[in-house]
Amino acid sequence: MKTLAKKLAAMASTAVLVLTFGNSWAAAPERVISAGHSITELVLALGGGDSLIAVDSSTRLPADFPKVPVVGYYRQLPVEGLLAQNPQLLVGGDHMGPANTLQLLKDSGVAVLQLSEAENGEQLLANIDRLSGVLGKPAAELSKLVVAQLRALKRARATLSTPPRILFVRAQQGRGVKAAGTGTSPDSLIRLAGGVNAVDFSGYKQLSDEALLQLRPDWILFSNDQAEQLRGGAALLEWQPLLKLTPAGKKQAFYSVDGYALLGGIGLASLSEAKKLNEKFAGK
Template identity: 35%
Template sequence: MSGLFNMHGPRWLLIITVVLASALVFGSAAEAGADTGKSDRIVSLGGSVTEIIYALGAGSRVIARDTTSSFPPEAEKLPDVGYLRALSPEGVLSVSPGLIIAEEGAGPPETIDVLRNAKLPYFEIPESYDRAGIVSKILAVGDAINEAEKARVLANALDASLGAAQARAEARGIEHRKRVLFILSTQNDRILASGTGTAAAGIIALAGGDNAVTSFEGYKPLTDEAIIAAAPDVILMMDRGGDHGAANGELLAMPAVTLTPAGKSGAVVRMDGLYLLGFGPRTADAVNDLSAALYGG
């Protein structure tokens, strides 16, 4: 990263040029009192933020999105300004946004500093992986795009749906709560798994399961001994496949996995990553689907 933000390098000069140009454009419009319509030129950074904007009926105002914004399908037709946690300021600013809305955790920090100083509205939407957090996120996005009333209606409806989904999940797991191990990656035969404080831990709890790993926060590689000790009843993964997600046969053949209840029963659940971990408008459905996958019915 030090090469990217070398104050004497050509890349930094390009960033400064883009930022200054943006500042001149927005500053001139404000001084003239002109209505440029720029406030409708939204760049949405974060899959759940993009989903919420579309759910509020404001999708036509979005001009660009990040790579994680894969739903609804029409969002994928928009220009892609990069991966949420590896953004470049010149990429975001090149589309001449009037408003930037980003999930908490967008980065790197150097890029966010540039965007915050680009003389245009920048909103960071807090993340919290529980029912109240989703409601707060919807309301925050609604405030940012001046759709507060629509956001209130959507938030209330989703809160009710989540409450019902949680109740069904708790009923399904009342006799035996499943221990669930969320595996983020199996690259190089190393299992990278979720501890506490993650979207994975949050969705497992909402779906009536117990996170099998609670000894650390975030995502960390597990030793064979830790996998065996976690004793998951079910392994949960995203369905992206590729280098990061071993096929079921390969996963279940890993020596440590074969010794777990999930390995012995072949209990592996895979779901779309944004649907499962987005904590947005579809989360009540995701809770229902995950709960049914864990417990049946």
């Protein structure tokens, strides 16, 4: 604790950056920590890689990016691990925390920026605009690319004669199936791709065998971190036999979603994954 107190005092005595006019900084930060894969994607896409000094464990960096320290998980960031990097700015999403860590950083003079976890393309564009102002990087090129991808997705959604019913699950043998409802990243991805979430509750909830049958999903999605465990979906049919009677079960319509497209709301990886999903829905 003495080490932490000294670090806090030292950094507080040299306040690093000042946030002014909502989105603009007195000076562009040169030492940035990014927490959350979708946020780090934006930092890099905006040309902020030179200032990136550390990331959290949910971030997948490009293979050719220089190695940087990993400082915990974005929901449980350690104060000392962050301060040891002498950052000027910590940027992340709504769920970055815990709150006491963020407050200690602010008290020490570290700027903290939390972007909304985008549920749609408009919110993603707003995040790009806000982050570009903070980093002092132009957003026009990236925004133009994202707008083009969103328009292409809109056209692709319009070609689907009937939006398919989609169920996104997390499952373990003997522990049943949890489905992602509204207010979750899978729900945002499903809508972006042109599907309809088969459930209408919020968050994640356990489903009974009967509920799985009544939902009649056309497709069942899961994160690729479970792909091996679920054997591409085959294990689901063994663990939950009633799924065999659903449209998805009859066609074995399973799809493994890139887990990085589900971290921190709609991000750049989400746009690419939504395009792949839409093509699956369209039978391409």
